Amino acid sequence: LGDDHNRKGFRQRSNLITHMRQVHTGERPYSCHYCGKCFKLKGHMTEHIRTHTGEKPFSCHICDKSFNRGSTLRKHVLAKHKEERPYKCGDCDELFTERLLMKRHMRKVHDGNK
Template identity: 40%
Template sequence: MEFIKEEIEDMSDPEPSRIKHEDTEEQTDWIEVKQQRVKLNEVEQEHCKIKKSRKTAKQLHTCSQCGKSFRNNGNLNVHMRVHTGEKPYRCPQCGKSFAAAASLSYHLHVHSGEKPFNCDQCGKKFISSSHQKSHLKVHSGEKPHVCSFCGKSFSRLDNCKQHQKTHHEKML
């Protein structure tokens, strides 16, 4: 398809420049198209503002102790146990208590020896997906955690913090 720009000599025409298709002679008013795009963009921006304000409104569950915000009241209730020390979930095998049911579930893997998450590259097994993801940095060489004192890089944040305690204790 080839388009040809046709200049109209009659300058009294409010839209002197139009584009027409060579085969069908259909004319497309690009100014109108541009105006529609601007209106659409404004509508999209307004939609994003509304969506963002709804998201902010959802985060109204705020901890009275530390100010941390949560999207739902259930997560706030679990968080409050950090401040109260309440640990209602007890391991039936060793008696250790946890503030969240998910923490107990994670802990039970210690007793069962179950490691359901595997590394596709080396076959190493892990008890959590977060440990598996952390391990994958070994294969990729990714070291996103950098010591702010000497510039040494680490794949895991806890290793970076331990390095700082060991080698830069006076600066902390």
Template identity: 35%
Template sequence: MCHDKFPTASRLGQHMVGTHKRPGPNACDLCHKSFFKKSALMTHRATIHKIGPVVIEKKKKDKVCETCGKGFSSTAVLANHIRTHTGERPWHCPDCPATFKANGTLQAHLMSIHDKTVNRLGQEKKADKICCDVCGRQFISPSALRLHYDFHHLKKKTKHHCEICDKYFLSAHDLRTHSNTHTRVPCDSCGKKFKDQEALSKHLKKHSLPSWKGPYKCRSCDVTYSARNNMYEHYKLKHLHLKKEDRVTIKNLFKLDKEVEVIRLENK
């Protein structure tokens, strides 16, 4: 007899059938398999023996959160949700100070940060990694290695395609990060770029501050700043048409009776 614990009767039934080979009350008349739930038997007959429709059992979300009223299908999922309200983080990493609201998040942390997996008995073991023969990078699964190899070494195209510049990316996250470079909105006054028009509008208010809040007025336009370095950056980008990374010294910028001199510095 084992001492494994399961959150639901369904999980326990799956464990009993798969691990201990205990027969369920719903036997298949076409093969030796049996199931604890009738819906599982019907799904088996439909997918394996091609008889009847596939039955998708929807779990009732009758476990309700008293704080926000949201429903969940199990007490375990509800308990994880409640921690979003209480801030409780009962799962502690044994190797660092990190804490987590759910055990699943802890397991992902252990695997990605500490290269470990933990079984149901709390026993730790090192996650075996697979090495890429071409570049030496390591991966935790053959599927991850295959994605890496196909994309980076075989140069295969993926479904994550940028329609603007025709580039391909390994993941949807990489594509979203890249897409932000196309949608950023520039400020005409200082050259800074922002993720959307709303962020740009908030930034533009800094350029329209009254003189008592922005004593440094541009000598070539009506923009004012509350800090000298911001004015310096504005003049460099807007009126000298230089790049942010260009190393220059702007002399006489705040001496209106003298001409501005630009001295280029050698890059290190």
């Protein structure tokens, strides 16, 4: 599947449709049922709706502060907790800011121990 305008190829039809929407057609098929604002991508609409509902599904694992976007949480962790590393590898004592990063380290470095 391809875009004849700029010769990009896509393996999945959904990726081509998303590309066409974002770059070429200007179509905005997703609308907020609170205020009517329209979006090209469903994910962008979902993030926007959280401004109306107050939902904050992304929580900091260090201080439990919550955010409506994952990107805002990542910025928070870097700005407020860049020196804090509460997760410690049991094999080599290396410290990590996130449990997931520690587990990934253990799989790669210590062959999945623990």
